[in-house]
Amino acid sequence: MTLTASTRRRSGGSGLLMAAPALLLFGLFGLVPLVGVVALSLARWDGLGSIGWAGLANWGDTLTDGATWQALGLTVKVMAVSWLVQTPIALALGVFQAPRGRVRALFAVLFFLPLLLSAVAIGLTWQALLDPSFGIGATPGLHWLAQPLLGSPDLALYTVIFVIAWQFVPFHALLYQAGIRQIPTALYEAAALDGAGPVARFLHITLPQLKYTMVTSSTLMLVGSLTYFDLIFVLSGGTGGPGTATRVLPLAMYITGFQAHDMGRASAVATLLVVFGLGLSMLMTRLSGFTRMDSQQEGM
Amino acid sequence: MSTAVTRARRALTGATTLLWAAIVVVPVYWLVVTSLRTRADFTADSPLAPPGHPTLDNYRTVLDGDFTTYLLNSVLVTVATVALTVLFALMAAFAIVRGAGSRLSRVSFRLYLLGLAIPLQAVIIPVYLLIIRMRLYDSLLAIVLPSAAFALPITVMILVSFLRDVPRSLFEAMIVDGAGDWRMLLSLAAPLARPALMTVAVYDGLQVWNGFLFPLILTQSGDKAVLPLALTLYRGQFGIDVPATMAAVVLSTLPMFALFVLARRQLVAGLTAGFSK
Numbered sequence: 334m335t336l337t338a339s340t341r342r343r344s345g346g347s348g349l350l351m352a353a354p355a356l357l358l359f360g361l362f363g364l365v366p367l368v369g370v371v372a373l374s375l376a377r378w379d380g381l382g383s384i385g386w387a388g389l390a391n392w393g394d395t396l397t398d399g400a401t402w403q404a405l406g407l408t409v410k411v412m413a414v415s416w417l418v419q420t421p422i423a424l425a426l427g428v429f430q431a432p433r434g435r436v437r438a439l440f441a442v443l444f445f446l447p448l449l450l451s452a453v454a455i456g457l458t459w460q461a462l463l464d465p466s467f468g469i470g471a472t473p474g475l476h477w478l479a480q481p482l483l484g485s486p487d488l489a490l491y492t493v494i495f496v497i498a499w500q501f502v503p504f505h506a507l508l509y510q511a512g513i514r515q516i517p518t519a520l521y522e523a524a525a526l527d528g529a530g531p532v533a534r535f536l537h538i539t540l541p542q543l544k545y546t547m548v549t550s551s552t553l554m555l556v557g558s559l560t561y562f563d564l565i566f567v568l569s570g571g572t573g574g575p576g577t578a579t580r581v582l583p584l585a586m587y588i589t590g591f592q593a594h595d596m597g598r599a600s601a602v603a604t605l606l607v608v609f610g611l612g613l614s615m616l617m618t619r620l621s622g623f624t625r626m627d628s629q630q631e632g633m
Numbered sequence: 634m635s636t637a638v639t640r641a642r643r644a645l646t647g648a649t650t651l652l653w654a655a656i657v658v659v660p661v662y663w664l665v666v667t668s669l670r671t672r673a674d675f676t677a678d679s680p681l682a683p684p685g686h687p688t689l690d691n692y693r694t695v696l697d698g699d700f701t702t703y704l705l706n707s708v709l710v711t712v713a714t715v716a717l718t719v720l721f722a723l724m725a726a727f728a729i730v731r732g733a734g735s736r737l738s739r740v741s742f743r744l745y746l747l748g749l750a751i752p753l754q755a756v757i758i759p760v761y762l763l764i765i766r767m768r769l770y771d772s773l774l775a776i777v778l779p780s781a782a783f784a785l786p787i788t789v790m791i792l793v794s795f796l797r798d799v800p801r802s803l804f805e806a807m808i809v810d811g812a813g814d815w816r817m818l819l820s821l822a823a824p825l826a827r828p829a830l831m832t833v834a835v836y837d838g839l840q841v842w843n844g845f846l847f848p849l850i851l852t853q854s855g856d857k858a859v860l861p862l863a864l865t866l867y868r869g870q871f872g873i874d875v876p877a878t879m880a881a882v883v884l885s886t887l888p889m890f891a892l893f894v895l896a897r898r899q900l901v902a903g904l905t906a907g908f909s910k
Contacts (some may be wrong), residue, residue: 349737354721355724361782362778363782364748365759366759369759369763373758425645429650445893445897453865454885467676467875469659469680469681472679472680507905530638563846566845566849583755591850599758600758603755603756603757
């Protein structure tokens, strides 16, 4: 008892010293900007000159601008459709990959490839691959792909969502695979003894046991899709186009701030992103009890 | 009856797997064969056919340019960021685990938990302002510092969950021997955490290597460009020379492919460690 008390006291001094570098660095570039973005949303700044006070003008402009709402709508659409597309595929791949074996391991290696590529590399590859004249649509039998998948305002967003899935499904499949491997086999054996069929076992054991994985994966997908930037930037040549067909919030922010040089309004859009992002992860955290990391830690 | 259902489920997951495998492999295959085609063959050949006249000229075109500059920049940025992140995160994680129950421990743990949810894109404008004011704009350090800062939360989390499992008796034995916190960190926590350190280093390295937003916003000159940014420059430079652009894409990915071959286990662990505990 006294031992713990004395170590605790001693780790007070060096503990602070050890925690300080990380806290300072993270505080400076992670936490200060969180406040800074709200402050800048009340400022007038072109990104180069001096910064002036703008009051609520940026907010008025941003919230009455139809483009903001369109970007928000597109963001929500990307989020929802991405979740609907990626979750079942990732779950199926996870279920397939979970048992150990050589063939499955080979597939696991294949599925890992997109995770090694940068979003820029993926964007450039798909852009060239989907070129209506020289891309994959020129292959006999695949001529139906020879249409402006990225160039048409009706198709571009769905094409983008597909490429996003290409990039991220393997990651979520890995999460599901890890989740499935952690389910105790005894549960299945007991259920089989009780006469539960495979569907019943999947519905009553696998899915409930994967609840935590599912919430984690969904949180990462939803919060992640708020911030898809790199890939859409490259696929649309930095415009969020054609027109504004793929101009999600982060793209709108980038274009307002770094192309139109209106950092104040861009910061207002960014503040929306912050609120949206933090709100969403807090909601998911509450739903899932993700803070149990915390209680585990406090239970030390 | 039930075996029929099992078979149906297996068929479904198996079919999804095969289909997705094709969807994953075809673009990667196309990327590689296209990078080996002559420009003439690129317009003439069927896209998925093997190259009619395989050539490494596209790679020569890329390597004759500034590729080595970009590669060196990427290596410097990645190594510096990973070193900084892992060192700081190890110290922070040790302080959190050893000081369990203290306010410092609880508050910093919460901050990093919050940090996991801060979208990079949302705070890029203040980060840009900070970097300008620190007179770091258009330098490699401008990429390193924010990249390390944003890698810290997940890195600290993974290391905390690892160090938490180290038996307390080991620490207590060292205290009896009169060891202070720094000695415990160096001669107990660090060696024990070696697998976890490898995992986070490999994971952070992959993220930084592929990072695009910080280089895009915080650097400007060609001689400061890292590979992902350079790829977008190539597109402008090579224009319709798609095979050369694809060769650049392949070259920029090779180091990560090597990492995958050498440290696949750490990569997989890193990707899932933070989230599937």
